[in-house]
Amino acid sequence: RDCCAWEGVRCSNRTGRILGLDLRNRNPSDPDLGFGGPSLGGEISPSLLELKDLRRLDLSMNDFSSTKIPNFLGSFQYMKYLNLSGASFAGNIPLNLGDLSRLRYLDLRNCFLQSDANDLFWLSGLPLLEYLDLGAVDLSKAASDWLQTINLLPSLRELHLSNCRLLKLPHSLPFINFTSISVLDLSNNGFNSSLPPWLFNLTNLVYLDLNSNSIMGG
Numbered sequence: 001r002d003c004c005a006w007e008g009v010r011c012s013n014r015t016g017r018i019l020g021l022d023l024r025n026r027n028p029s030d031p032d033l034g035f036g037g038p039s040l041g042g043e044i045s046p047s048l049l050e051l052k053d054l055r056r057l058d059l060s061m062n063d064f065s066s067t068k069i070p071n072f073l074g075s076f077q078y079m080k081y082l083n084l085s086g087a088s089f090a091g092n093i094p095l096n097l098g099d100l101s102r103l104r105y106l107d108l109r110n111c112f113l114q115s116d117a118n119d120l121f122w123l124s125g126l127p128l129l130e131y132l133d134l135g136a137v138d139l140s141k142a143a144s145d146w147l148q149t150i151n152l153l154p155s156l157r158e159l160h161l162s163n164c165r166l167l168k169l170p171h172s173l174p175f176i177n178f179t180s181i182s183v184l185d186l187s188n189n190g191f192n193s194s195l196p197p198w199l200f201n202l203t204n205l206v207y208l209d210l211n212s213n214s215i216m217g218g
Contacts, residue, residue: 012053020056020081028061028086039063044070056081066090066113074099081105085133088113093137098122109135109160117141117165120149129153133160135185140165151177158183162209165189169213173198180204188212 003018004011010020025039040062048054054076060083069089073082074096082100085107092115093108103126119141123129132153139146139161147170150159156178162185169191182204191213199208 010056015053017053018051019053021051021054022056022058023062024058024083025061025063041065043067044073046070046072048072049075052076053078055079058083059087060084060107061086063088068092069094069111071096073097076100077102079103083107084111085109087111090114092116093118093122095122098125101125102128104128104155105131107131107133108137109133112137120146123149124152126153128155130155131158132156133158134164135160135162136164138165140167143167147173151175153178154180156181160185161189162186163188167191169193169196169215170198171196176201178202183207185209186213191215 003009004016008022009018010022011018023040028039040059041064044059044064049072055078057076057079058081064087067089068091069084071094074094079100080102082103082105086109089112091112097106106126106129115138117138117140120139142149143166146161146166150156151173154177157180159181160183166186166189169186171193176198179202181202184202184205184207187209188211191210194216
């Protein structure tokens with residue numbers, strides 16, 4: 001059987017090896033309607049590591065029933081795209097994700113059904129990251145230093161940190177390193193401060209969302 005012909009599987013034309021798995025649930029359950037399409041669940045098998053050339057993995061909107069995000073997902077040295085959004089995991093973001101040094105796109109929005117507090121130190125290992133969505137992930141451990149960590153990502157173009165319990169919006173930065181950013185969503189974090197001067201140095205910014213915070217003018 002040629003697995004490269006299966007829906008959601010992308011292979012190299014040259015080597016025939018699997019480069020991408022798009023296994024997102026296209027018909028997730030709707031609590032109002034009470035039905036949805038079939039979804040993946042249970043623990044993710046470490047046999048996935050046999051796909052050594054994997055560059056893209058999308059498991060979004062499945063139901064992993066509060067199992068933990070496996071540490072081995074940080075072992076794919078060629079991974080550029082990882083989407084686990086809405087997949088009902090439990091626990092923490094594994095620090096091993098910081099080993100995905102070629103990663104450009106990371107979406108963990110609403111990925112936890114039950115979440116513990118997370119920090120962001122692992123992000124320093126992702127210098128090529130262009131898109132980051134951690135919406136609704138508990139980042140209360142990073143409340144005092146989240147901006148300094150984000151400032152280590154010079155390639156970042158979109159940042160979504162809505163409803164992450166950040167609480168503190170730093171007023172100053174020694175220098176701005178993420179000047180390529182065009183979309184910044186910091187809504188619903190409980191900020192109570194004035195507009196920080198560093199925001200006005202983001203010259204490529206075209207979308208800013210500070211909704212549901214207590215932000216005063218500069």
